Amino acid sequence: MSGSSRRLGEIAALVSAGAAVAGLLLGFFGLPTLVNSPTARTVTETVTATTTVTVTAAPVAVATPAPSTASQPSQLTPTPANxxxxxxxxxxxxxxxxxxxxxxxxxxxxxxxxxxxxxxxxxxxxxxxxxxxxxxxxxxxxxxxxxxxxxxxxxxxxxxxxxxxxxxxxxxxxxxxxxxxxxxxxxxxxxxxxxxxxxxxxxxxxxxxxx
Missing domain, CATH: 2.60.120.1060 (NPCBM/NEW2 domain)
Structure with missing residues (x-):
């Protein structure tokens, strides 16, 4: 085997070893395996809150006129014209x-x-x-x-x-x-x-x- 071939084989081995270490690290930290996957979709959940408002009508007060306390004019008996x-x-x-x-x-x-x-x-x-x-x-x-x-x-x-x-x-x-x-x-x-x-x-x- 020539020296060049050996050199390439060593580099490939180093790359494989690095990839293995990276995979272990990613698995250890719980990071997602696929990043920026073209098939990945972001799902946004829309929550619609329904609020029931109960309106209670206040009773309408009907004002009763108070009896007048104003003094009434005196009912004078006029002198008959005859x-x-x-x-x-x-x-x-x-x-x-x-x-x-x-x-x-x-x-x-x-x-x-x-x-x-x-x-x-x-x-x-x-x-x-x-x-x-x-x-x-x-x-x-x-x-x-x-x-x-x-x-x-x-x-x-x-x-x-x-x-x-x-x-x-x-x-x-x-x-x-x-x-x-x-x-x-x-x-x-x-x-x-x-x-x-x-x-x-x-x-x-x-x-x-x-x-």
Whole structure:
């Protein structure tokens, strides 16, 4: 054998020995035998997560209106149109001895806001046969002396229908029929009294028309 052939044989033996050692090393470290194999495929696993969402509807609160606490307007009873006050609504057509005072007066311990009062007055109102009823309350003002009486009277068309002597601390309701009456006259007579505080009073005198 020539020297060249021996040389090649030694090199081949070294290469085989190196390959064997490399194989042992690869097997020892658990590395894959095939690297970059053309048949190798990379498999990517796709995981699809399914999430179930439960939506619970919140109960809808229905607001109930609270009762109003605002104060309600007072239900005032209006004065009917067919009721006419001889104090505020209808003026007399004639007055004698002096006019009546119109306004508040205290009678029998109670204050009244709508009165005709005087020591000495006679007044007449025109009714023209349009009214049916006359109502009032007779009395003597609380300023009247205890030993004095006030003469109060009502005349319908000149005919005296009622006459009363009123002392302090007393009252008398009066109702008269006015159907067919043309005029009404109210008299308060204490003309000779030495004290002007002796006062007769007509409390809330009203005439009423037929409805």
């Amino acid at each position: 009721r006419i006050s001889l104090v505020n609504d209808l003026l007399p057509v004639a007055e004698e001895q002096g006019p009546y005072d119109r306004g508040p007066q205290k009678v029998n311990g109670q204050a009244y806001s709508t009165t005709l009062s005087s020591s000495c007055s006679v007044a007449t109102w025109q009714l023209d046969r349009q009214y049916t009823t006359f109502t009032t309350t007779l009395g003597a003002a609380d300023s009247t002396a205890s030993d004095t009486k006030i003469l109060l009277y009502v005349e319908l068309d000149g005919v005296r229908k009622i006459e009363r002597s009123m002392a302090v601390g007393s009252t008398l309701p009066v109702t008269l029929d006015l159907r067919g009456v043309f005029r009404i006259t109210l008299g308060s007579m204490s003309c000779n009294s030495r004290h002007q505080e002796n006062v007769g009073a007509w409390i809330d005198p009203v005439i009423t028309k037929a409805p």
